[in-house]
Structure formats: structure tokens, C-alpha cells
Amino acid sequence: MGGNSPCASCKLLRRRCAKDCIFAPYFPSDDPHKFAIVHKVFGASNVSKMLQELPVSQRGDAVMSLVYEASARVRDPVYGCVGAISYLQNQVSQLQMQLAVAQAEILCIQMQQDHPVFPNCPQIHYSGDKLLPPPSQCLNFANSPNVIYDTVFGHDIVS
Structure with missing residues (x-):
């Protein structure tokens, strides 16, 4: 935040927070854990380079993504966020299968009601x-x- 209250990055790295600190808008001093986890996984220098390469309008989303990915990597060092995404995709597939079975059963019941002696159902x-x-x-x-x-x-x- 430049000068008065250092951002979480400058606080963790124990340096003076400059007016143009690239981390200040995205890592406020009241949420130090957010920067700490990103720094642990990606490193402050790499994050700084990534943010500088992006337009200002995309930096907020990039930081949210970095925080999510770093948190997932800490929880699951092998698969990271890919493990969570794969789990959710598998869950969606299973639910789609259950939905298809339920829809087929509903159709079958409707056909039985419309045609009491329906041979294929x-x-x-x-x-x-x-x-x-x-x-x-x-x-x-x-x-x-x-x-x-x-x-x-x-x-x-x-x-």
C-alpha cells in the first residue's frame, strides 16, 4: 500500500513497501497467509515477473488463480489442483450417468403407464x-x- 502499511509481501520479505509495489493491490497486509502460500510454492520473484507481464486488468484474476493453485499444491504436493479438478470431473461424470439412468427409468415408467403391456420395457x-x-x-x-x-x-x- 506504499509507505504507511506495507503489503503482505513486503511484510513477509521484510522490505520497505514502495508506492509502485506490484504486490500491494493484490496482497493486502491484513491477509498475510495468501502471499505466504503463493511465495512458498512459486517464489516472490516469479510471481512478480508473471504479474508484470500481464495487463493490470488481468492481474487480479491471475493472483486468485495463483492462490488457488498454491493452496492445492500444498494440500496435494503430487497432483495439486489437477487432482481436485480430476476428482470433480469424475464426480460430474458419475452424476451424469446417474441422471441418464434415472431419465431412462422415468421414460420406462411413463411408457408402462401409456402402454400397460409394453414388451421391451x-x-x-x-x-x-x-x-x-x-x-x-x-x-x-x-x-x-x-x-x-x-x-x-x-x-x-x-x-
């Missing part, structure tokens, strides 16, 4: 909170010739 039975196909459509793997029982690990292996 299995009857859906409710068991507690789960939807189950009728027993005649359930595969009985225990009696199937395609199942090999592994006595060492106790698993059924479908061939």
Missing part, C-alpha cells in the same frame, strides 16, 4: 429404496456355466 419393482427388475429378468450367476469360482480368493469370475 421390463417391469420395475421397488425394494426399499432401490429399483429392481422382475425376478425373471435377473441373471442367476451362481447356476450359470459361465462362472468360475476361485477358491483361493473366494471370488466369482465371469468368463
Whole structure:
């Protein structure tokens, strides 16, 4: 902030905060942890160079990104923010799959209501909170010739 109250960067690095300090607008003195984590991961010199290369209008977003990435890297040193992003993408994929299954079940129920004897749509039975196909459509793997029982690990292996 130039002169009176040094920014978090100048405070941490123990230097005088100049009027034109590149860190002052983005790392205020009341939030020293934000700069400390960015400095730990990227280094003050590298962050200064990055910010100087950007137009002033983009620096705020860049600092927010650096803080997010540095925090993620401290939490997960191997994957950093990529680990969090991958986890969220996987969660979105799973939810999209669940949504598709639910939409198919809704369509099937609607078709059953519109056409009570619809041949290609299995009857859906409710068991507690789960939807189950009728027993005649359930595969009985225990009696199937395609199942090999592994006595060492106790698993059924479908061939």
C-alpha cells in the first residue's frame, strides 16, 4: 500500500513497501497467509515477473488463480489442483450417468403407464429404496456355466 502499511509481501520479505509495489493491490497486509502460500510454492520473484507481464486488468484474476493453485499444491504436493479438478470431473461424470439412468427409468415408467403391456420395457419393482427388475429378468450367476469360482480368493469370475 506504499509507505504507511506495507503489503503482505513486503511484510513477509521484510522490505520497505514502495508506492509502485506490484504486490500491494493484490496482497493486502491484513491477509498475510495468501502471499505466504503463493511465495512458498512459486517464489516472490516469479510471481512478480508473471504479474508484470500481464495487463493490470488481468492481474487480479491471475493472483486468485495463483492462490488457488498454491493452496492445492500444498494440500496435494503430487497432483495439486489437477487432482481436485480430476476428482470433480469424475464426480460430474458419475452424476451424469446417474441422471441418464434415472431419465431412462422415468421414460420406462411413463411408457408402462401409456402402454400397460409394453414388451421391451421390463417391469420395475421397488425394494426399499432401490429399483429392481422382475425376478425373471435377473441373471442367476451362481447356476450359470459361465462362472468360475476361485477358491483361493473366494471370488466369482465371469468368463
